[in-house]
Amino acid sequence: MxxxxxxxxxxxxxxxxxxxxxxxxxxxxxxxxxxxxxxxxxxxxxxxxxxxxxxxxxxxxxxxxxxxxxxxxxxxxxxxxxxxxxxxxxxxxxxxxxxxxxxxxxxxxxxxxxxxxxxxxxxxxxxxxxxxxxxxxxxxxxxxxxxxxxxxxxxxxxxxxxxxxxxxxxxxxxxxxxxxxxxxxxxxxxxxxxxxxxxxxxxxxxxxxxxxxxxxxxxxxxxxxxxxxxxxxxxxxxxxxxxxxxxxxxxxxxxxxxxxxxxxxxxxxxxxxxxxxxxxxxxQFETIREATIEDVGGLMELIRPLEEQGILVRRSREVLEREIEQFTIIEREGMIIACAALYPIADSVAGELACLAVNPQYRHDGKGDELLARIIMRAQQQGIKTLFVLSTKTAHWFLERGFLPSSVDRLPSARASLYNFQRNSKVFEKAI
Missing domain, CATH: 3.40.1160.10 (Acetylglutamate kinase-like)
Structure with a gap:
């Protein structure tokens, strides 16, 4: 290139x-x-x-x-x-x-x-x-x-x-x-x-x-x-x-x-x-906020490398546009440098933290922690009591932040039915 x-x-x-x-x-x-x-x-x-x-x-x-x-x-x-x-x-x-x-x-x-x-x-x-x-x-x-x-x-x-x-x-x-x-x-x-x-x-x-x-x-x-x-x-x-x-x-x-x-x-x-x-x-010319439809292009640019490495599940533009309200982003001078999504799980008081991504240049600046705190706040506002996360390569990061090892059996049925056994993601949960 x-x-x-x-x-x-x-x-x-x-x-x-x-x-x-x-x-x-x-x-x-x-x-x-x-x-x-x-x-x-x-x-x-x-x-x-x-x-x-x-x-x-x-x-x-x-x-x-x-x-x-x-x-x-x-x-x-x-x-x-x-x-x-x-x-x-x-x-x-x-x-x-x-x-x-x-x-x-x-x-x-x-x-x-x-x-x-x-x-x-x-x-x-x-x-x-x-x-x-x-x-x-x-x-x-x-x-x-x-x-x-x-x-x-x-x-x-x-x-x-x-x-x-x-x-x-x-x-x-x-x-x-x-x-x-x-x-x-x-x-x-x-x-x-x-x-x-x-x-x-x-x-x-x-x-x-x-x-x-x-x-x-x-x-x-x-x-x-x-x-x-x-x-x-x-x-x-x-x-x-x-x-x-x-x-x-x-x-x-x-x-x-x-x-x-x-x-x-x-x-x-x-x-x-x-x-x-x-x-x-x-x-501060850096803001943390909920994403809008105008952010889809910037989100794709941020998460695409992680999808190619198999760290994140692939999401098409159509999926991102449909789910954009679930995303929280950190924007710096017009560029999205970090994101995370919160998905409430149907018929439960649980939610899933997903698609946590940080631009490599800012991974040592606490952006992940800022996003986690914002996601927990959003979850509490929605009445969510337990936060689940599925991860293949970042287990220790979540363990260090109070998440406990869990299992597919602990997932609410609406989410367990969508579990991808081929990816074999580890499951963690945190009471909030």
Whole structure:
């Protein structure tokens, strides 16, 4: 089997999970200047083609710095923020206009033998961001440097409903007709919060957030991020981590930091189990729940290898669809990583635990115990007093969890009549 086929099969649960979701993506000005920029555009087009609703926010710091330097204007900063006077504002407007055209042009490419061929995208920009002046801080008048006052959620959602990509530039407009220079990171954060976006994706130069030993941190909770923000101090990654953390605290479920310098970083982060950057999650991105009909494909992918090894009884898609309400699953980032089924046995107060399966990568993380506890809870709610399990290769696992050796004779007649003597499964039972 080719690597491509294997990757596509592994990515399919994520493709289904991301379809119809809203992503806000922050692309700093440094990324526009990087040789990998075209690949980033290709990746975004691919997301759009897979049904992801995209809001892009572009930065412009290096381009503004260059324009100011070319005009020999002396920049002024206070607390890390640019003071935007009228002369600098003219530079900002010129740079932002050029960058907007760059993005629109890149997203309009239709080159043969390229990822853009036949894309036919529509990109929408506009006055979706209302701004207000920062004002005077510590005696310093920031003039045309502003902050986000309001995001036009309805306007943006209307464009997304029309299958358009929305592009937001780092400018905001006041009700009095003024123009303000804004932080792209702030626009991305407030937009993600206002839209209650499914993801906020932030591009930075580095792969993600690294710990003191130089190891990539794959996942953080907002409360865990504080110490890393303090440690990174004025580094741009600290700005990204602060933005991601605040977004999660205000309702965005997940924010991800990836590298604009690495080809395909976004796709690896979104469509692989390992990811590629750093995920900041509002809560555990792993859930345990009862299965629905939409989970049949993921269940088949999980249990098929165990069926081929003879560990589990084979179940066709039709059988799974018919029995789907009996299944409990653990889902991680859109992928089913563990499952178990509870079958009440007719004319008895007994039930059968069946089809307990855990993805090999997670078999040492206690997923089986989580499922067993959930199945026992479900069984008790249904008035079941005894739980039976039939196993050919996992006897010790059940013995270690309080199941006792039993026999076919102990099974209720409705289940004993279906016992497969050719498989010769061992029978265990547990009073619950």
């Amino acid at each position: 080719s690597y491509y086929v294997q990757w596509l099969r592994q990515a399919s649960p994520y493709i289904n999970a991301h379809r119809g979701k809203t992503f806000v993506v922050m692309i700093p000005g440094e990324a526009v200047e990087h040789p990998n920029f075209n690949n980033i555009i290709y990746d975004l087009v691919l997301l759009h083609s897979l049904g992801v609703r995209l809001v892009l926010v572009n930065g412009s710091r290096p381009q503004i710095n260059k324009k100011i330097a070319d005009k020999k204007i002396s920049p002024h900063y206070h607390h890390g923020l640019r003071v935007t006077n009228a002369e600098i504002l003219d530079c900002v407007i010129e740079v932002v206009g050029r960058l907007r055209s760059t993005f629109e042009a890149k997203l309009s490419m239709d080159l043969a033998s390229s990822p853009m061929q036949g894309a036919r995208l529509r990109v929408t920009s506009g006055n979706f961001v209302t701004a207000k002046p920062i004002g005077v801080v510590d005696g310093i008048d920031f003039q045309h440097t502003g902050e986000v006052r309001r995001i036009d959620r309805k306007g943006i959602c209307r464009q997304l409903d029309e299958n358009n990509i929305v592009l937001l530039s780092p400018l905001g407009y006041s009700p009095t007709g003024e123009i303000f220079n804004l932080s792209g990171e702030d626009i991305a954060m407030f937009t993600a919060i206002k839209l209650q976006a499914d993801k906020l994706i932030l591009y930075g130069e580095e792969k993600g957030i690294f710990d003191e030993q130089g190891q990539l941190i794959r996942e953080l909770r907002p409360h865990e991020a504080v110490s890393h923000i303090e440690r990174l101090a004025n580094h741009y990654q600290a700005k990204l981590l602060t933005t991601a953390t605040e977004a999660c605290r205000q309702g965005v479920q997940r924010a991800q930091i990836v590298s604009y310098a690495e080809n395909g970083a976004l796709l690896e982060e979104l469509f692989s189990r390992e990811g590629n950057g750093t995920l900041i999650a509002q809560e």
